[in-house]
Amino acid sequence: MADVARAAGVSSATVSYVLSGKRPVAPETRAAVEEAIAELSFTVNVTARSLRTGRSSLVALIVPDIVNPFYAQLAATLQEELRERGLHVVVCNTRARRDEEQTLLAEAVQQRFAGVIITPFRLKPRDFAPIVDAGIPVVVSADVSFGPMDLVTPDARAATRRALEQVAAAQRRRIAMIAGPRDATGGDPRLEHLRALALQLGMALPHDMVVRGEHTREAGAAGFAELMSRRHRPDALFCGNDVIAVGAMEKAHELGFDIPGDVALIGHDDASFASLVRPRLTTIRYPAAEVARAAAQLLTERLDGRKVHKTVRVKAEFVARASV
Incomplete structure (x- = not known):
């Protein structure tokens, strides 16, 4: 210099x-x-700078499934946002495994990363204690809080209500859901919100109309086959995310069911492929780019000295397409 x-x-x-x-x-x-x-x-000389300042210029983005286009968009936008602030993103894929999540948090502490942005899947709040104690800022992107850390979370109640109203307008009453696994430590707020709002609208989501699995196409296909094999089949199916919904759609074609003729199908997230599949997928849009921008802002505020933890709610939006 x-x-x-x-x-x-x-x-x-x-x-x-x-x-x-x-x-x-x-x-x-x-x-x-x-x-x-x-x-x-x-x-x-990035290494020399890190030694002098005591802080890396690297930020870990830890996600459960980088193949999911939602997380790919999150990573791309986050990289753009943080690069302008002199920070660089390292994308870490956990495959929704607790041991991977724990290992990656430990490595962030060992390597003195500038910060971590994470979508936890099977972590427990106590797992964050070492990184919080190390003074490394953490931003959690999840439906629920995992402790005293910044949080980016969806505000999806209005969008979910609109989805249910659309289903009701299509004369559908037997609703079902393919939800996430029982051991996801954040619970399943999407299922809880759907059930509560359905009751308000005079509909019901019985426990026997909920099947669970990972957030994968395979789980979507298996869940669809299980639900449609029952004596009382659903005529509207909500899915925990769009990847699950596409798996359900593929299984519907394989088994000879028409969407939306036999069963309406609703996803969540509005991943890039949602408007490309046929029929085009009706979904609840949770904008990954806005989530990334909110997380980047929270992280840089913490790096600039903010002490009080903040929560940012990103508004979701109902997107009506051809699958209802």
């Missing part, structure tokens, strides 16, 4: 401000520094 400063005729501090973006620099000064950087082929 001293060499760049001499070539540009500025102080080393000014070069640092240009590189970090932490303070405004006059456009002509910035241009002179950037020209000197290019001429000298200067690159930042």
Whole structure:
């Protein structure tokens, strides 16, 4: 940096401000520094910076299924948002396994990551104690809180109600759901909200009309086959996410059921493929890009010194398409 400063005729501090973006620099000064950087082929020594500051420039994004387009979009937007702040995202896939989640949190502590953004699946609140004690900021993206950490969470009640009203308008009354596994530590608020809102609208979601499984296409296919083999079949099926819904749709085609003729199908998240499958999937949109922007903002606020934990609710939206 001293060499760049001499070539540009500025102080080393000014070069640092240009590189970090932490303070405004006059456009002509910035241009002179950037020209000197290019001429000298200067690159930042990230390891040296980390040793000096005591903090890495890396942020761990820990998700249960990177193959799910929701998390792919989350990662892409988060990378864009944090790069502007001089931070870099390392994507970590847990496959929804508790041991993987625990290992990745421990590695974030060992490597002194700048922060962690995580969608926990089987972690318990106590599992976060070591990383919180280490002073590493954590942002949880989940339907429920996991303790004294920043939280990005969906506000989906209005959208779920609209989905139920659409189902009722289509003269459907026997609703069912393919929900997540019983041992997901955040419970299943999507199921709980659906059941409560159905009762308000004079509908019912009996316990025997709920099947559970992982958030996968295979679980969607198996759940659909189980529900449609029963004597009293559902005529409307809600799914914990769009990946489950696509598995259900594939099994419906295989078994000769028509969607929405025999059964209406509703997903959750509005993943990129939801408008591409046939019939196009009716779903509840939980915008991954907005979730990423909210998480990035919370994390950078914590890195800038905010002490009080915050919760950001991202509004979900009902998207009517052809599967109802």
